[in-house]
Amino acid sequence: MLTITDSLELANGLRPLLLQLNRHLRRELAGLGITAGQAALLHVIRSNPGIGVRALADHEGVSAPAMSGYIDRLEGAGFVERVRSEADRRRVGLRVTVAGVRVLRSARSRRTAWLARRLRRLTDAERATVQAALEPLALLLAEETA
DSSP, rough: OOOHHHHHHHHHHHHHHHHHHHHHHHHHGGTTTOHHHHHHHHHHHHHTTTHHHHHHHHTTTHHHHHHHHHHHHHTTSSEEEEEEEESTOOOEEEEOOHHHHHHHHHHHHHHHHHHHHHHHTOOOHHHHHHHHHHHHHHHHOOOOOO
């Protein structure tokens, strides 16, 4: 069983590796003309078609005016469109455009390809170790229920 000290040492070793991995994956987006934050917003909007700017802001933990600016940039790039609700003409929701779906697919493909190239450098045993770590790592991201 890990002690608090062991957990701190593990966290100190894991944190910089995760940051570096994230940095490499973000770089894969550069050629697509979007940032990691924009890709994340596109993903949320695609998963929640019709979501409003305020709800998206709440989801992402930012102010509605700040989110409106982010959406303006995505809309200007042709990745998102504002769509008036048929049920309530006062309500405007967001939808990812065909170009937005395309850039999301390209982002996922580039990131996956980059990671797969690196995983191929590992031995079968090392890849198995990474595979075994996926579930515990996912638990780190799980919402705390207590």
